Amino acid sequence: MTQRQYHGLVIQGRQTMHRSVFTRRDFLKGASALLATALPGQRLLAQTSAARRLDWNTFRNTRDYGSLVDGISRMRENTNASDKRSWAYWTNVHLNFCPHGIAYFLAWHRGYLYYFEQQLRAVSGNKALVLPYWDYYNTPEIPGEFTNPSPFNSLYLSRQNSNVIDALSLAPFAGTVTNMQRGLTNPFEVLMEDQPHNPVHNIIGSTMATMQSPTDPIFWLHHANVDRLWSAWQQAGGGRTTPSAGSTYWAGTFTYASRLTMQRSRTIDTRSQLSYYYQNETMPTSLPAAQTAQAGTGNFMLASMRQDDMALQLAQLGPRTSGAAPRLLARPAVADLAASPSRQISGSRLSVGGVLRIPLNENSISVKLQPDQASADLLQRTLGATAPQATGPYRSALVVLDSVRISGNGDMGGYFYHLYLDLPSSTDVSSANAYRIGSVGPFEIAAAEHRVHMRQDAGGSEPGTVTLTFALNRELSALVAADPRNVTLSFVRVSGNSAPGGEVIRVGEARLELSTETPQ
Template sequence: MRIRPSWDTFCTGPLYQPFVDAIGQMRSDWDATKPQDWAYWVDVHKNFCPHGRTYFLAWHRGFLYRFEEMLREVSGVNEMVLPYWDYYTHPQVPPQFLDTSSPLWRKQRTGDDVSGALSMDPFADTVTNFQRGTSNAFETLLETAPHNPVHNLIGGAMGDVAISPRDPLFWVHHANIDRLWLAWFDAGGGRHMPKAYKPYWQGDFEYGAAVATVPRVWARNPQRYMLYDYENDTMPSTLPSDPPPSTSTATAAAFSLSPARIGAVPMRPASVQTTPAGSAQPLALDEHSVTVDVPLSSTQTNQVRSLLIKPAASEATSAPTPLRLVLDGVQLTKLGLKGGYLYKIYLNLPDTAGVQKPERAYLLGMLGPFEITVAQMKVAMQGKGMQAMQDMQAQGAKGRPDTRFEFPLTDALRNNWPDQLDTLSISFVRVNGRRHPAKGDAIHLKSVGVEVDN
């Protein structure tokens, strides 16, 4: 049984230097046909990773397992393991990854603090289901946050699903995601996954022609089949506290966001436009937070009221929800593709601070470069395969397909039913991974609107 340690433990131990040397050796060559080379693992992730789909967590568990085996081979150290970055304890990028002389460094990163990525929602006592498509599923919640937002706030390669493993931070981030899954299951309290004999675990995960497949059932119990565990396999119980004051300008700059504000309900940003329900207008998102006001006609108000008094529909259904926010023609600008930010999307935020409701009562979802590149990958590959994906990657921000996002509004509106149900307010609240983010348009939306079905 091998124990994967936290980064703080790992970087002061005997495996740290062989780990860095092995990564440097793998990054020095770029042959996508050889698993000893970094490019192989980047291509495998691009070709096989199931983001936003069934087996997101399980496939990545096998991915880490096979990559860890290759680290042992390249380093020549049989005890080599993958460490994890526990950003629920230390949300700032570890300093070893900021050393420009180290193989752990990548200059394209645009953020160094993931405080704004963190959420306690996956670890609530009510989250007992695992499988995507079931009500309140852990896999879906964990991918939504912290997984995707960490990619967004680091930026650079991490913000683009097609190349995210180029950044060594990818591996310690995903080791932590894997640890959080194991911690969730070990916590008990009714938390459960499909049984080992269920069809869900039948078959194998693929990791390219040069690496052995991994039986799906191994991912269900890595302690039994893969013979590894973590230094700490307990779920986080709180979000990070405020960092201690520092007289160092460099250290202070790393604390780009106040962790005390994580999960707090923000005030409603100023409105930028009014878009009646059933219509749509374009919107550009830059470094500011903005609100779009959506007036409802008397007929639409009655339709919405009737939806709110109906029993909540099952989350497992794939049918469009009758009341939804629709973002169409979503595109990243050249600046936006660099990452280092995300937007939290809220419904009917209050006009004053100090609201006692939890953030999740208002939060519809998140939008950043990682979510957009995942959606673009799916569009590009429809009927065209991986060549279309490679062509898209070569074109940068230009030539990428438009994407569409839909966010159900009914449950959030039930939580925040206004006294006068005549206007819905959709707020895009900017979250940054650095104290001084770049200014300018990051995301262009050809149309933003609220749809109400009869």
């Protein structure tokens, strides 16, 4: 069993990361007695006027800044993980109950921030204190107050990187994204979690790349920004819809501790139910322009940027600049790896081919998923223009990464991989999103490990591994149907200024599957 210590907090390392200081049962038992008498919830829940959560650049110049720093300091100094006034207590809430990669990711975290904010007010003694947010679409560098390594700075924690510019995307805010929940076409929740949420965790790295991410004070500002962006999307109009309060979608409650729950319907919006709003509630319309760092790299590094491989990396993905020149993305070379056969995975899923043992390191890589002729014919019948066939059981396609594990020193993050399907040999980065199906990094793996622990997922085929599944939309399914014998999967590495080299992730198998589920 491994342990890492962060300013007096002792939490478990990755090998046993699903166990916090207490087991889930112990945590619930302790929380039951503590929350009943001490949490200021019921008094503070009924605020008569809405509080305004401020952008960090505004907040740090207010009188509440001192209360925030003092409150965080007091909570981090409290090493009793069973005490709701401690920092570790709220990390354990996340470890024991947070949903990632499943429904209610946005709504559960909205309630989580809300209850944490109440506790921060109580510890600091400032009942007017609100959580600020970090608007990285405007300022992608972690605020300096969080990167000062002074031993007296309660906002500091060692991190791999501080700039998240290349973790950002405008995809969730496109006019075509009109559905909020999972299971529908272009769901905002899925797109928002996929990028920017997950890559921000990955690029910052260290504890932020794990389910123990609330240990890092920047976590709370990151999630306040995610909540803000969801609120902005909800208010933007243009056909964007959230299930109504009377929908069965909101039936039931979220659990944060045994006696700390919240009706799901309270998280529909921030103003009417939770009595707060944000300083800026508009969606971003552009990505921030990078400041030129070294040799014109624009702060974008595809890998570790050693002089001998700089040309290769910039050929794969050109630097971000403030000019109008396109950033070209070249499809990585195809690796010669062993193929896996077509086979029945379950009663509802059929593998139509894949490849085995994919090593992911500082270089980008492509692999060929080459179905045999019979599987290719089935793909065309299922995914083609006239599909789905009424006579066939399959209706949609998935890319599945099976038996995925962290390798070497990859668990500390500082990097992630864009995952593309049938990426052209060279394309403008702004157009590449049409071929993107998701991202892979230590945070996605940690979230999958968490789902296994919560018995929401069975895990990978090999012991101690996980499975990552990516549903193909109709456009990518049609692309597969057009040339089913030559399906290319590309892993494009994105690294911060500090990122590990060598193998960091091992994928046991990448395969293309047909599923009986309705296509998105």
